[in-house]
Amino acid sequence: MRLFRRLLRYTLILGFALFTLGAIGIGVVYWLIVPRLPPVDSLRDVTLQVPLRIYSADGKxxxxxxxxxxxxxxxxxxxxxxxxxxxxxxxxxxxxxxxxxxxxxxxxxxxxxxxxxxxxxxxxxxxxxxxxxxxxxxxxxxxxxxxxxxxxxxxxxxxxxxxxxxxxxxxxxxxxxxxxxxxxxxxxxxxxxxxxxxxxxxxxxxxxxxxxxxxxxxxxxxxxxxxxxxxxxxxxxxxxxxxxxxxxxxEPERAFAHEPPIDIEAPYIAELVRQEAIQRLGNNALTDAYTIRTTIDSREQTAANDAVRAGLIAYDRRHGWRGPEAHVELASNATAAELERKLDPFRTTFGLVPAIVTQSAEKEAHLRLNDGQTIALGLEDIAWARRYQDETSRGPAPKRVDAALKPGDIVRVAQYTDSKKQGRWQLAQIPSVQGALVALDPEDGAVRAEVGGFSFARSKFNRAVQSQRNPGSSFKPLFYAAAFEHGFTPASVVNDAPVVFPDPSKPNGQWTPKNDDDVFSGPMRLREAMVQSKNLVSVRLLDAIGVRYAREFVTRFGLSLEQVPPNLSMALGTASVSPMNMARAFAVIANGGYLVDPYFVDAIYDRDGKEVYKAQPAQVCAQCPERASDDGRAGTPPPATRTVVDNNGVTTTKDTLSPIASAQATPAAPATTRLAPRALDARTAYLIGSLLRDVVRRGTGSGAMVLKRNDLFGKTGSTNDHRDGWFVGYNADLVAATWMGFDDFSSMGHIEFGAQTALPIWIDFMRVALDGMPEKPFNTPAGISTAQIDPETGLLAAPGSEHTISEVFRTEDLTRIANSPNQPTEAEKKVQQEAYGIF
Structure with a gap:
């Protein structure tokens, strides 16, 4: 009993000692640590890293x-x-x-x-x-x-x-x-x-x-x-x-990677917005829960996506089957897991599903898709797959399925869009050709839709803004405008005939421009030359007004001097431009002569929904009181825009491609409306528009009449060896520029003009974009007069003459012509001689 008490006493003493030491230890730790503890009040208003979110104008x-x-x-x-x-x-x-x-x-x-x-x-x-x-x-x-x-x-x-x-x-x-x-x-x-x-x-x-x-x-x-x-x-x-x-x-486990639920696919424009957000907000732009509202219209963006892809796939099919995307060795008894591994590196791209051929015979081939589904393709399903030989020729149509598809081939398949073949599959391939589209509002430059290529995942190069391509004949309206302000009219006659210029850079020392079809029509009015896209008329016209004058004049459309060549090749569209450049230039014509700055960021909000940025772009605002003194005449043209080469070697036009920087911002309520500068005489814009309307009605752009609208204007463009195909067109509410070509500047084939490549994309886009939009009248500005002319000579028709047509003129030009209808002035004789002569 005594021993037990002694043990108990020692235990209590030891326990007390340990407790005391522990308390002292805790006290020391408390004394050392607590004063150094960070304040935790910040947790009441903690700021979590939240990604940047970008929305369309309609909240998608x-x-x-x-x-x-x-x-x-x-x-x-x-x-x-x-x-x-x-x-x-x-x-x-x-x-x-x-x-x-x-x-x-x-x-x-x-x-x-x-x-x-x-x-x-x-x-x-x-x-x-x-x-x-x-x-x-x-x-x-x-x-x-x-x-x-x-x-x-x-x-x-x-x-x-x-x-x-x-x-x-x-x-x-x-x-x-x-x-x-x-x-x-x-x-x-x-x-x-x-x-x-x-x-x-x-x-x-x-x-x-x-x-x-x-x-x-x-x-x-x-x-x-x-x-x-x-x-x-x-x-x-x-x-x-x-x-x-x-x-x-x-419950089975159904987890798999779900990317954010994107409502509208616009990766090219979204990347531009991301870059601009970092430029304006700093690196915190991607982590501080900012929300950006763009100018993109979700319906038009979807239409642009569909139109570009459909156009590229249509071109690709016209030029034949390039063969399987890859080929792998495949055992005859390959398991499902083995087939899945073979397909794993390939991803579905806009309905083009990767598949591996497991069996192939004369009439049918069996393929396994990347989702495990097995399908069969018959001869009808590969009928289009004539073998690609070069850009102008294809092999014969396949007569056996196994001649085109072999076991181990990895190919693409797509479902038929024809409702009669719903649920069936056909052979497909990812296009090697590329395309781009830009659509903007001519009133203030708001970008409504933008596509920079077939697939952002496969190529992040944004052809809509980063490319520098030759516009071909789509450039003609710009220097035709210069000619009209130089004294020419839509009725002026210029000779469409062969012409030769000395050029030491050519093997024979001569430059001999040609028309696309090698057909010469002789003397013809400028209206008809635009409608038929005559190159030789353009060359003579440019030579008559002077390269220097024309080159400086086209900077009024937002181009820099560096983008325009200082020689007569400019008449054939050898400038270096992007679809964004061309859309902006045609917006000047569409809106009556005002230069607007393209922009695509409308507003930026912080994590609390407070507006921290609001774009205030320059607007046409023709009805604004400040426009009361605008008589439609162009004053001093705005300074030429500046070409900038970024760290990646990409050349851009600064005021075209910096929408946040170029559109003034105000965090408060908008101030007085900023007015876009007048760059072109309203009457000149009207005259060019009247020509472009005829291009659509009965010229190279007549395919657009399938839309059954009378308010469409535009111009096709093709370049040497058909490396580029363009169509730039508009109505009063929307300007759209479309382009097709290869990134390596290869030829698309001798029959692939802008009317065959870019115009169908423009039509498919505009069909959706203009749906439900009423036609607007083609308003005539003050200072425009109409007269009857002789369609052969372009001169004013004598009273009682037969076979006359109506033409529009600037009033002072018509007065000048009327005062000397059959006897041009000496200056006019000189200009006409320069335009007619064979050099």
Missing amino acids: LMATYGETRRIPVKIEDVPQQVKNAFLAAEDANFYNHPGVDYQGILRAVGLMISKRTLHVPGGSTITQQVARDFFLSSEVSLSRKATEIFLSFKIENTLSKDQILELYLNKIFLGNRAYGVAAAAEFYYGKTLDQLDLAECAMLASLPKFPSTGNPLNNRARALERRRYVLQRMLDNDFIDEAQLKQADA
């Missing part, structure tokens, strides 16, 4: 940018089942403890002693995880752990339990760059939190432990084990019952 999501996927969510918007899953998995006693779980800490200490390592599981509450994630590093040390514990007490004294849980659920990393439960639900399941079932909630709650190596995309088996553990923990804590556990545990 176009793109998100940022290193992290995160969708902040309020705690009251988190379903109880989601909360319960995370509480069960991470901290079931969360709502009861003061910030730390003493039992968990003791358990962790015991493991550290027994295993002789600091790397032990357990012990951290949700509050401790918040402390670590917001204030501390991931260092494993006793001092860091002590700091974490004291921080947790401080957080618990500052925030409510719900506020702490909200921070945790929004901050926690759940793998695949997903931070927070809402972003993880979207990425893994393509759902919002309220759409998750119990099994999916449990899977998300299982991820914090092993977010990178234990998520269902990287290790499905391990993820399912963790899901079962979470479900069991939910049962143990009475969050679910046995029946719910069994049902959820039996």
Whole structure:
């Protein structure tokens, strides 16, 4: 008995000593650590990294940018089942403890002693995880752990339990760059939190432990084990019952990578917006939850996407089958898993689905798609696949399926668009030719649609703004405008005949321009020359007005001098321009002579929805009171725009391709309307428009009449060896420029004019863009007169003459001609002689 008392006394003394030492130790730690703890009041207004989101003008999501996927969510918007899953998995006693779980800490200490390592599981509450994630590093040390514990007490004294849980659920990393439960639900399941079932909630709650190596995309088996553990923990804590556990545990795991739910596909323009956002807002643009509203119209953008792809695929099919995309060795008894691995490097591209040929015979081939589906292609389904030989010729039509398709070939297939063949597949291929489209509002330059190529994923080069291509005959309206202001009229006659110029750079020392069709029509009026796109008339006309004058004049359309060659080849469209340049230039004609700056960022908002930027572009605003003194005459032309070469060697026109910089910004209410400068006489714009309307009605652009509208204007363009095909056209509300060509400047083939390549794209786009839009009258400005002329000579018709036609003139030109109808002045004789002569 005495021995027992002695042992008890020693035990009490030892316990007291240990308690005293522990208290002293805790006091010392407290004294050392607490004064150095960071303030936690910032957690009340914590700023989480949230990606940049870009929307169309009508509120459709176009793109998100940022290193992290995160969708902040309020705690009251988190379903109880989601909360319960995370509480069960991470901290079931969360709502009861003061910030730390003493039992968990003791358990962790015991493991550290027994295993002789600091790397032990357990012990951290949700509050401790918040402390670590917001204030501390991931260092494993006793001092860091002590700091974490004291921080947790401080957080618990500052925030409510719900506020702490909200921070945790929004901050926690759940793998695949997903931070927070809402972003993880979207990425893994393509759902919002309220759409998750119990099994999916449990899977998300299982991820914090092993977010990178234990998520269902990287290790499905391990993820399912963790899901079962979470479900069991939910049962143990009475969050679910046995029946719910069994049902959820039996659910198959359906997680796969869901990219953000983009409403409208516009990656080329979205990338331009991203670059401009960084330029204006700095690097935080991608992490500070900014929202950008663009000028893009979702309906028109979708129409542009469809039109460009349809045009490129149509061209590609016209030129034949280039063969399989790849060929792999394939065993006759290849398993489904082996076939899946063979197809794994290939991805579906806009309905062009990769497939591997598994069997092929005379009348039919069997193919396996990347989704596991097996299809059959017959001779009818490959009928178009005549073998490509070169840009102008193809082989014979295939007579056997196995002549075109062999086992191991990896090809593309697409479903028929014909409703009669719905559900059937046909052979396809990804086009090698490229195209671009830009559509903008001529009133203020707002970009309504933009496509920079067939696929942004395959090529990020934006041909709509970064390319420098020859515009061909689509350039003619610009220097025709110079000629009209030089004294020529639509009725002026210029000779369409062979011409020779000395040129030391040519092998024979001579330059002999030609018409596209090698046909010469003799003397003809400029209206007809534009309608028929006569090159030789253009060359003579340019020579008559002077290259220097014309070159400086076309800068009024927003081009730089560096883009325009200082020689007569300019008449054939050898300038270096992008579709954006051409759309902007034609907007001057469409809006009556005003130069507008293309822009595509309308407004920027911060994370609280406050407007921090608002574009205020220069507008035509013809009815504005400030335009009262505008008599339609062009004053001093605006200075030529400046060519800029960026770090990537891309040449751009600064004021065309910097929409945020060029459109003035104001964070407050818009000030007085900024007026676009007049660049072209309104009457000259009218005369050019009257020619371009005839191009569409009865000239090279007549294919556009399929739209059955009378308010369309435009011009085709083709270059030497058919390297480029263009159509630039407009009505009063919309200007659109389309281009097709190869990136390496290869020829598209001798029959591939702009009317065959670019015009069908323009038509398909405008069919949708102008649907429901009423036609607007072709308003005649003051100073325009109409007269009857002789169609052969272009001179005013004598009274009572037969076979006359109506023509439009600037009033002073008509007066001048009327005063000397049959006897041109000496100056006019000189100009006519220069225009008629064969040099």
